[in-house]
Amino acid sequence: MEEKKLVPKLRFPGFTEPWEQRKLGDVIASLYNGQTPSRFDKANWEGDIPWLTSGELNRGVVNHSIEKITPQGRDDANLKIVPKGTVVIAITGLEAAGTRGNCAKLGFDTTLNQSCMAIYPKSEFLDPDFLFQWYIAVGEEYGIKYTQGTKQQSYNAELIKILPISVPRVTEQRKITRILDSFDDIITLHQRKLEHLKLKKKSLLQKLFPKEGEVYPELRFPGFTNPWEQRKLGELGNVITGNTPSTSNSQYWSQSSDGVVWITPTDINSVKTESSERKLTDMGAAEARLVPANSVLVTCIASIGKNTINTVAAAFNQQINAIVPDGYNSYFILSMLNNMNDAFRRVAGTSATSIVNRAEFCLLKAQIPGVDEQNEIGEFFESVDTLITLHQRKLEHLQLLKKALLQQLFV
Numbered sequence: 001m002e003e004k005k006l007v008p009k010l011r012f013p014g015f016t017e018p019w020e021q022r023k024l025g026d027v028i029a030s031l032y033n034g035q036t037p038s039r040f041d042k043a044n045w046e047g048d049i050p051w052l053t054s055g056e057l058n059r060g061v062v063n064h065s066i067e068k069i070t071p072q073g074r075d076d077a078n079l080k081i082v083p084k085g086t087v088v089i090a091i092t093g094l095e096a097a098g099t100r101g102n103c104a105k106l107g108f109d110t111t112l113n114q115s116c117m118a119i120y121p122k123s124e125f126l127d128p129d130f131l132f133q134w135y136i137a138v139g140e141e142y143g144i145k146y147t148q149g150t151k152q153q154s155y156n157a158e159l160i161k162i163l164p165i166s167v168p169r170v171t172e173q174r175k176i177t178r179i180l181d182s183f184d185d186i187i188t189l190h191q192r193k194l195e196h197l198k199l200k201k202k203s204l205l206q207k208l209f210p211k212e213g214e215v216y217p218e219l220r221f222p223g224f225t226n227p228w229e230q231r232k233l234g235e236l237g238n239v240i241t242g243n244t245p246s247t248s249n250s251q252y253w254s255q256s257s258d259g260v261v262w263i264t265p266t267d268i269n270s271v272k273t274e275s276s277e278r279k280l281t282d283m284g285a286a287e288a289r290l291v292p293a294n295s296v297l298v299t300c301i302a303s304i305g306k307n308t309i310n311t312v313a314a315a316f317n318q319q320i321n322a323i324v325p326d327g328y329n330s331y332f333i334l335s336m337l338n339n340m341n342d343a344f345r346r347v348a349g350t351s352a353t354s355i356v357n358r359a360e361f362c363l364l365k366a367q368i369p370g371v372d373e374q375n376e377i378g379e380f381f382e383s384v385d386t387l388i389t390l391h392q393r394k395l396e397h398l399q400l401l402k403k404a405l406l407q408q409l410f411v
Contacts, residue, residue: 006166010408012175019168019411025161027125032080033091033157034112037073044073049081050108054090054099054115059136060184062088063107079111082118087132091117091160094143094153101139105132117160123170130173133180134165137406166411176409183402190395197388204384205339208377210367221380224373234362236333237326241300241358242316245280245287252284260285261314265299265306270392271334271385273297273308280315288315294330296323298337300356304348305341309334321361329371331378336366 005018034051037044047070056062069079082088083106090102092115105128112118121131146163147153167173207219215227233239242263245252254260259279267276280288291297292313299306301319309330316322323333343364348354356364368374 006411008409008411010405012172015168015172015175017169019166021164021166022125023161024119024163024165027122027165027167028161029120029122031117031119031157031160032082032112033114033117034079034082035077035114037069037077037079041072041076044069044076047071047073049074050110051079051113052088052106052110052116053113054092054102057088057090057102057104057116059101059103060105060188061107062104065110069111074111077111081109082106082112083109085128087119087121087128087135088112088116089119089135089139089155089160091115091155092152094147094155095149097140100143100153101135103132103135103139105129117155117157119160125170126167127170127173127177129177129181130167130170133177133406134410137410180402180405180409183398183405187395187398187402190391190398194388194391194395197384197391201381201384201388204381205335208380209336209339215367221373221376224369224376226370228367228369230365231368232362233323233364233366236323236328236368238324239358239362240289240291240322240324242289242318242320242322243287244317245284249284252281252287254279254281254284260288260290261310261312262288263297263308263310263314263316263320265303265317265319268297268299268306268308270389271308272311273314274311276314285315290315291322291324294325296325296330296333296337297321298323298361300344300348300358300361302353304344304354304356305338307334307337321356321358327371328368329374329378331382332374335377335381336368340364340366 006021007018039045045067047068049069049071050065051067051069051073052062052065056065086106088104088106090099093099119131121128142163143153146159147155148159204219208217210217210228215229217228247253256279259281261274261276262278262280263273263276267273290313291310293311295310297308297310297316298321299319300321303319325333344356345354347356347360347364369377
């Protein structure tokens with residue numbers, strides 16, 4: 001039986017030779033991972049030498065590090081400077097979906113910590129940009145299939161060297177990376193626009209709401225001059241803490257997509273929530289605590305400050321407090337709560353599991369304007385959030401297109 005040739009589904013004209021199946025160790029010159037200088041010696045830290053960790057690898061070009069070390073810190077950990085343009089991958093903590101497959105191209109010279117591995121390809125066999133795009137394509141799959149460990153999955157140099165890679169000639173590699181790099185440039189542009197919008201919103205939240213201890217905001221819509229009045233959150237409407245119907249009773253849980261929405265913090269991914277991963281039957285809903293559409297749901301355990309408005313009648317679990325507004329604008333309340341994260345954190349404390357219980361939640365105080373001004377502010381932030389959501393969806397669409405292109409261009 002004739003062996004199947006290794007060729008991608010999508011190919012540039014003029015390239016017909018099959019790709020070669022190799023081990024990564026055959027096409028790279030060397031590997032290097034860093035270390036952490038002693039934290040006990042302050043003279044090792046706050047210098048001017050960048051020091052990059054695996055948590056900063058962004059599957060794109062990384063241009064700065066959060067921490068910097070001194071020459072003493074570099075020498076203490078026997079660290080090398082890894083040059084700009086090098087491909088770096090995360091090698092520990094790969095059991096976590098957020099870390100598995102993480103990598104970056106260096107946009108600056110830097111040192112690395114022990115969770116980062118720099119890969120130096122042999123230029124006659126492997127283009128560094130092709131290496132980077134290839135790892136973007138396979139990193140998550142390989143992070144499950146080829147790592148070692150039980151609780152914590154990780155790579156070492158020997159495991160990395162045996163990773164299978166299919167490669168064409170370097171000229172074809174460069175053609176492929178040219179189009180993928182241009183796609184990445186478009187994605188980066190949209191990411192920057194999205195981040196700019198989010199920063200603008202954060203700034204406007206600070207200006208359109210009074211600072212702590214004040215009754216007038218810095219910025220105001222025309223026609224409004226009255227001071228804001230202090231209210232407790234419990235005075236804005238009915239406050240309800242959610243619950244979880246028995247998970248062992250299958251009659252409570254719907255297998256249908258049209259069941260009753262039951263929201264948990266993991267379902268809250270935007271300012272408006274219309275569905276949930278798990279849904280209740282009518283019997284289950286009778287055991288739950290339902291609120292009408294346009295209530296404000298506030299996460300008060302662990303992921304504090306993760307807030308949303310439900311667009312359909314919904315139940316929710318015990319990690320969430322809901323405000324069912326009584327004469328107050330829902331979107332104003334949501335925007336106000338997004339500006340109160342510091343107050344929530346103070347009440348929650350610093351224990352391992354941060355909690356704001358219902359009684360504490362109801363007693364939290366905020367400055368509130370008249371209904372007309374609430375409506376103006378609520379409508380304004382709703383339009384800002386709509387714009388942010390549109391940019392987010394466009395970015396996600398581009399990322400999906402890039403993922404599809406990777407699958408077509410690589411073997």
